[in-house]
Amino acid sequence: MRGSDHASHRSPANPNGREVRPDLVVCGLGPAGRALAHRAVARGLTVTVLDPAPERRWTATYAAWADELPDWLAPEVVAATVSQPLAWGTRAHRLDRPYVVLDTARLQTSLHLSDAHVVADRAVDIAPERVTTASGATITGGRVIDARGLARSPARAEQTAYGVIVDAGRCAGLDPLFMDWRPDNGAAPGTPPSFLYAVPLDDERMLLEETCLAGRPALTGAQLRARLRHRLGARGIRLTGDEPVEHVRFPVQGGRPGPRAFGAAGGFLHPATGYSVGAALAAADAMAAGQNVWPATARGVHRLRSAGLRALLALPPEDLPLFFDTFLTLPPAAQRAYLSGRTDLAGTVTAMSSLFAALPGRLRRRVAVATLGFRFAREVEGLRP
Numbered sequence: 218m219r220g221s222d223h224a225s226h227r228s229p230a231n232p233n234g235r236e237v238r239p240d241l242v243v244c245g246l247g248p249a250g251r252a253l254a255h256r257a258v259a260r261g262l263t264v265t266v267l268d269p270a271p272e273r274r275w276t277a278t279y280a281a282w283a284d285e286l287p288d289w290l291a292p293e294v295v296a297a298t299v300s301q302p303l304a305w306g307t308r309a310h311r312l313d314r315p316y317v318v319l320d321t322a323r324l325q326t327s328l329h330l331s332d333a334h335v336v337a338d339r340a341v342d343i344a345p346e347r348v349t350t351a352s353g354a355t356i357t358g359g360r361v362i363d364a365r366g367l368a369r370s371p372a373r374a375e376q377t378a379y380g381v382i383v384d385a386g387r388c389a390g391l392d393p394l395f396m397d398w399r400p401d402n403g404a405a406p407g408t409p410p411s412f413l414y415a416v417p418l419d420d421e422r423m424l425l426e427e428t429c430l431a432g433r434p435a436l437t438g439a440q441l442r443a444r445l446r447h448r449l450g451a452r453g454i455r456l457t458g459d460e461p462v463e464h465v466r467f468p469v470q471g472g473r474p475g476p477r478a479f480g481a482a483g484g485f486l487h488p489a490t491g492y493s494v495g496a497a498l499a500a501a502d503a504m505a506a507g508q509n510v511w512p513a514t515a516r517g518v519h520r521l522r523s524a525g526l527r528a529l530l531a532l533p534p535e536d537l538p539l540f541f542d543t544f545l546t547l548p549p550a551a552q553r554a555y556l557s558g559r560t561d562l563a564g565t566v567t568a569m570s571s572l573f574a575a576l577p578g579r580l581r582r583r584v585a586v587a588t589l590g591f592r593f594a595r596e597v598e599g600l601r602p
């Protein structure tokens with residue numbers, strides 16, 4: 218058994234006292250790095266993990282589509298399931314796809330690292346088989362994987378949200394909401410839009426979160442808090458100010474698909490939705506096995522999803538509810554392909570082209586310009602140069 222080793226950066230020794238070069242070195246112990254290290258150990262690999270705060274307890278509320286989760290994940294990690302979440306653009310859509318909210322503490326504990334060599338340090342230089350740390354140590358291994366997440370930058374669009382955790386009894390009549398774009402949050406016309414996300418954390422508590430899907434810059438926590446209070450007030454839910462709060466802010470751009478990075482750092486974050494945890498858990502086994510998790514189809518999907526983000530950023534704020542109405546009216550298989558089909562290039566193309574065809578003309582033009590470029594968009598639209 219091995220565990221945390223905060224005092225030494227040396228690799229563990231074998232019975233002859235010689236240092237063992239691990240099969241895998243994972244830099245970063247967020248959900249992605251931890252899942253990768255955990256699954257690599259389960260395969261019998263020797264693993265060293267590196268994080269400045271390896272024991273830090275996660276606090277974010279993670280959720281995913283139930284069908285994204287791998288079979289090996291302990292069932293008790295699921296805290297709540299919404300079998301048919303509701304989504305609102307300008308009208309209601311019932312999604313026939315179970316959505317799960319994870320128990321963050323149980324998720325972290327279940328991805329245990331008891332047989333990995335844990336180093337408390339910061340990676341400063343990562344090469345394919347070597348990592349140099351802030352304390353000056355060098356760790357070598359058969360493969361070094363960057364799972365350090367994404368750094369914030371003004372050049373990167375971000376997702377932001379402000380949430381409160383409320384007794385479920387005070388939310389009577391409020392259905393779990395995947396997204397609700399109705400305009401009862403007090404936002405001034407023409408300002409960046411936000412939606413309400415409402416999910417159960419267990420039988421007794423709900424997370425109610427006003428969310429800016431993507432912005433550059435994104436809405437601030439203070440703006441989202443004011444909107445959340447306004448919206449909940451309009452729906453008869455008064456906040457006392459004592460509710461536990463969740464602050465969300467993370468970049469949705471900047472991941473690099475490839476064999477040496479994983480999780481948000483490795484392009485697993487869907488730039489147009491902000492989800493990555495389900496995809497990282499699903500790919501952890503293949504990544505641990507050294508398989509190619511970025512076939513040409515996945516790289517194509519990544520480019521299309523990035524185009525999807527550009528479209529979102531380019532749409533007039535007041536048109537986003539209509540855009541999502543159109544998306545949520547697509548056949549369920551197309552919605553699923555766009556949201557979760559990380560390697561499903563054909564499905565993603567079908568979903569995006571169906572969405573494009575179904576959009577009202579003025580939105581179609583905006584989306585075409587944002588995703589394809591101005592000249593090509595004119596050709597697609599059949600306009601004269």
Ligand SMILES: Cc1cc2nc3c(=O)[nH]c(=O)nc-3n(C[C@H](O)[C@H](O)[C@H](O)COP(=O)(O)OP(=O)(O)OC[C@H]3O[C@@H](n4cnc5c(N)ncnc54)[C@H](O)[C@@H]3O)c2cc1C
Nearest residue numbers: 245246247248249277279280340365366480481492493494
């Ligand atoms: C509050 C919140 C809620 C979210 N909810 C969801 C959700 O419901 N579903 C979903 O799919 N996504 C969600 N996300 C978005 C995204 O999936 C998460 O950001 C997720 O944590 C990304 O996982 P990751 O392991 O790739 O990176 P991170 O979680 O960012 O982990 C990176 C790790 O690397 C470590 N690290 C950083 N620098 C170094 C270094 N130099 N050397 C070594 N280690 C380093 C950090 O300490 C950290 O432990 C949410 C994000 C936030 C902030």
